Amino acid sequence: xGGFYNVTTIDSKESNKLLGGLLASGFxxxxxxxxxxxxxxxxxxxxxxxxxxxxxxxxxxxxxxRCGPGTESYKEALKKLDQEHTDGFGECKYVVxxxxxxxxxxxxxxxxxxxxxxxxxxxxxxxxxKDMDDLFCEPFPGMxxxxxxxxxxxDQFDGFNQDSSRCYGYMVENKVIDNEKTLSYIYLHLVHxxxxxDKMFFCEGDQTLLGxxxxxxxxxxxxxxPSLWLISGFDDELNKLFPEKATVFHHLGRYLFHPTNQVxxxxxxxxxAYLSHADEKIGIQVRVFDVxxxxxxxxxxxxxxxxxxxxxxxxxxxxxxxSHQVKTPKHKAVLVTSLNSGYSENxxxxxxxxxxxxxxxxxxxxxxxxxxxxxxxxxxxGKALAEMYLLSMTDNLVxxxxxxxxxxxxxxxxxxxxxxxxxxxxTAPDPACGQAMSMEPxxxxxxxxxCKAKTGIDTGKLVPHVRHCEDMSWGLKLx
Ligand code: GDP
Numbered sequence: 001x002g003g004f005y006n007v008t009t010i011d012s013k014e015s016n017k018l019l020g021g022l023l024a025s026g027f028x029x030x031x032x033x034x035x036x037x038x039x040x041x042x043x044x045x046x047x048x049x050x051x052x053x054x055x056x057x058x059x060x061x062x063x064x065x066r067c068g069p070g071t072e073s074y075k076e077a078l079k080k081l082d083q084e085h086t087d088g089f090g091e092c093k094y095v096v097x098x099x100x101x102x103x104x105x106x107x108x109x110x111x112x113x114x115x116x117x118x119x120x121x122x123x124x125x126x127x128x129x130k131d132m133d134d135l136f137c138e139p140f141p142g143m144x145x146x147x148x149x150x151x152x153x154x155d156q157f158d159g160f161n162q163d164s165s166r167c168y169g170y171m172v173e174n175k176v177i178d179n180e181k182t183l184s185y186i187y188l189h190l191v192h193x194x195x196x197x198d199k200m201f202f203c204e205g206d207q208t209l210l211g212x213x214x215x216x217x218x219x220x221x222x223x224x225x226p227s228l229w230l231i232s233g234f235d236d237e238l239n240k241l242f243p244e245k246a247t248v249f250h251h252l253g254r255y256l257f258h259p260t261n262q263v264x265x266x267x268x269x270x271x272x273a274y275l276s277h278a279d280e281k282i283g284i285q286v287r288v289f290d291v292x293x294x295x296x297x298x299x300x301x302x303x304x305x306x307x308x309x310x311x312x313x314x315x316x317x318x319x320x321x322x323s324h325q326v327k328t329p330k331h332k333a334v335l336v337t338s339l340n341s342g343y344s345e346n347x348x349x350x351x352x353x354x355x356x357x358x359x360x361x362x363x364x365x366x367x368x369x370x371x372x373x374x375x376x377x378x379x380x381x382g383k384a385l386a387e388m389y390l391l392s393m394t395d396n397l398v399x400x401x402x403x404x405x406x407x408x409x410x411x412x413x414x415x416x417x418x419x420x421x422x423x424x425x426x427t428a429p430d431p432a433c434g435q436a437m438s439m440e441p442x443x444x445x446x447x448x449x450x451c452k453a454k455t456g457i458d459t460g461k462l463v464p465h466v467r468h469c470e471d472m473s474w475g476l477k478l479x
Contacts, residue, residue, distance in 0.1 A: 022049045022255050024061055024141045032137035034264040038254075041271060041393050045254075045414045047247045052240045057255065060118055061140050067092030067123045068143035080184045080214050081152055087182075093214050095122040096147055098157045099129025100191070101221035102373065103384045104404030106132075108223035108441050109190075111252045115225055116218075118241075119234050120211060127157060135385055137258040153185065153217060160187045160219055162195060168210070169198030182212045190220035192445040203451035204233045223249070223407070223441040226466050226476040230459055245465045246438035246478045249411035257412070259385055266367075266386035271393060274365040278333035282312055283394035284347075286338035287403035290426065295342025298428045302420055303343060303398070304350075306433035310418055312396050313362060316354035326359030334364045335394060337387040337405075341369035388412070398433065401471035407441035415439055419471050434470060438479040442469035446476040 017036055018025060029036050067073045073092040080086045097113045099106060110126065117124040125147040126132055138144055147154070163170055167187045171177050173195075188210075189198045200206045202224075210216065225248050228234050242248050259267060275281050284303060288294050307313040313334065336344035344366035351362040367387055374380040388405060391397060392413030399406030401422040410417045416436045421429040450457035460468040460476055469475035 016044070019045070019254055020048050021051075021054045022057070022251060024058065026141050031261075032258050033261055034267070035137060035258040037264070037268070038258075038389075041268070042413065043395075045250070047244055047250055047414055049251050050241060050243050053242065053251060056118055056241060061142075063092070063121070064123055064140045064145070065143040067094070068140075069125070069146070069148045071143075077214055078152070083184055085181045086184045086214055090214065093120075093122045093216075094125055095120070095216045095218060096125050096151075096153075097127060098160070098217060098219040099127045099132055100219050102404065103135075103381050104388065104406075104408050105221040107253070107257060107388075107408050108249070108404050109220045111249055111256060112220065112222070112224045112228075113218050114256060115228065115248065115252060119228065119237055120207075122216070125151075127154065131381055135260060135263060135381060136256075137260055139256045139258065153215075157217070157219070160189070160217065162189050162193075162198065164189075167198070168201060168206075169195055172200050172206075173197040177209070179209070182214075184213070185215035185217060186210065186213045188216055188218045188220075190218060190222060190224060192221055194445070196447075196449070199447035199449060200451075202227045202231060202447045202449070204231050205451065207231060207233060222445055223404070223443050224446075225249070226440075226443045226478050227446050227459065229466055229478065230462060246440045248478060249407075249441055250414050250439060253408065253411050259389060263382045263385050263389075266382060267389045270367050270386065270390060274363070275333045275335060275390070275393070277331065278363065279330045280332045280396075281394040282307070282332060282334045283391040283397040283409065284334060284336045284343075285391055285397070285399045285403065285406045285409060286336060286340070286343045286420075287400035287405055288338075288340070289402060290423070294340040295346065296423075296426065298423055298426050299420075300343060300346050302423065302428035302432045303347070305428065306398060306418060306420055306431075309431070310433065310435075312398065312418065314356035314358040314360050316350055317357050318354050320355075330358075330360045332360055332362050334362060335390055336364060336366040337368075337391060338366065339370050339372060341366060402444070404441065410436070410439045411441060413439075421471065436470055437467070438477065440478040442472055442475040442477045444472060444475050446474070 016039055076090045077092055095113055095117050097110050114124050126145045127147050133146060164187055167189050169189055188201055229238055288299055308315050344364050348364035368383045370380055388408045391409035397410055397415045397417040399417040400420050416439050418433045418435050420433045423429060446459055448456050448459050465478055466476055467479050469477045
């Protein structure tokens with residue numbers, strides 16, 4: 001019986017290690033430790049990937065290997081770019097994700113484009129921008145996801161915008177789309193400032209046309225997954241892939257985004273030093289979009305009010321009236337992430353100066369205080385990624401409204417966060433926070449268009465699983 005027991009534990013350990021089959025086997029473990037080790041730093045996810053998703057990923061990996069950079073198919077496809085139009089299609093079609101915007105936005109948009117690639121049988125290639133290759137391991141076995149540096153259109157990526165002649169929205173608007181001929185490439189502008197014509201991307205008919213184009217180049221800073229569920233033609237497949245609908249980013253994020261060993265070192269050293277010994281870990285992600293230097297009193301008030309009211313952190317006894325001797329007090333570690341150090345200093349001081357009413361011991365930790373956003377610097381982004389990861393390892397999470405940084409943490413962690421609602425006119429809202437309906441990110445700039453009726457429509461009211469977000473009334477999220 002002992003032997004049998006051992007076998008099953010090894011099996012379940014193996015499957016656990018690969019996140020229930022979500023991850024492919026066959027990687028060199030040492031080259032990317034986070035892929036195998038992150039499971040030891042988090043509670044097991046209650047959400048299991050569907051067998052259909054797993055087989056879809058394994059099929060994708062084969063496609064990627066067959067069509068990836070350097071293959072004959074890739075070379076064939078590159079030749080098509082020499083001409084404006086192309087006859088029929090070769091074996092492989094591609095979607096190129098252009099590196100754009102802050103790290104949280106990039107992670108969410110890349111996951112969206114990958115899902116789009118899965119749905120349309122395209123191969124995803126990643127423009128490495130300044131640092132994508134420093135931050136993330138390769139996710140697909142045996143073939144790179146990075147767009148080769150000599151890709152002929154790379155020089156134009158920065159210049160691509162709504163007015164580019166190959167921008168899909170521009171072509172729709174100017175009625176220059178020729179249904180008889182297939183262009184070799186099209187640029188999709190899905191950036192938050194996009195217009196109604198760009199948003200035609202989310203219509204089934206337009207998808208049929210785009211489906212023929214061998215190269216799609218996408219620039220986006222959005223998590224556009226919720227609107228993919230509203231495209232008939234994709235919804236059946238999505239239901240099969242994700243029977244638990246609000247797990248899309250949770251699974252795709254854990255599948256795609258493995259920090260490199262350098263970033264993983266930042267995560268694990270910090271975790272072991274400050275978090276691993278606590279009985280409970282609370283993450284507080286503070287992102288302030290107000291202009292001017294913080295810390296702001298109203299934000300500090302909001303954090304205390306939220307964490308105490310929701311019983312995430314204890315109140316302090318400022319009067320010294322009660323005795324708080326507890327035999328074995330519970331240790332709570334609070335992980336604060338913010339560009340500004342003031343919020344964690346404030347909490348830390350409060351829990352030093354006064355006892356808690358519960359007797360709990362509260363340690364407050366903040367890994368970095370970078371001051372301002374420095375998107376182009378590698379160590380800066382490495383720290384940002386490490387912090388998103390650390391937040392995802394907590395037991396309870398508080399995030400800031402509108403922040404994709406927080407969305408990444410909640411999704412990777414499988415956590416329904418308490419969202420600090422957005423302050424208006426430098427005043428903390430009441431209530432200060434509320435718990436999210438789901439762990440999914442919010443799509444900040446969704447289309448409001450009924451493609452069939454050709455009129456405006458509230459896309460947050462069409463199906464029960466795509467709703468308006470808690471933190472942004474016009475946004476859409478899966479629940
Ligand atoms: P969003 O703007 O909150 O949606 O998140 P993004 O990640 O897209 O952009 C914000 C950027 O600012 C991050 O990528 C970091 O570069 C930086 N940043 C914001 N908050 C923090 C933080 O708490 N810690 C660190 N290290 N960087 C942060």
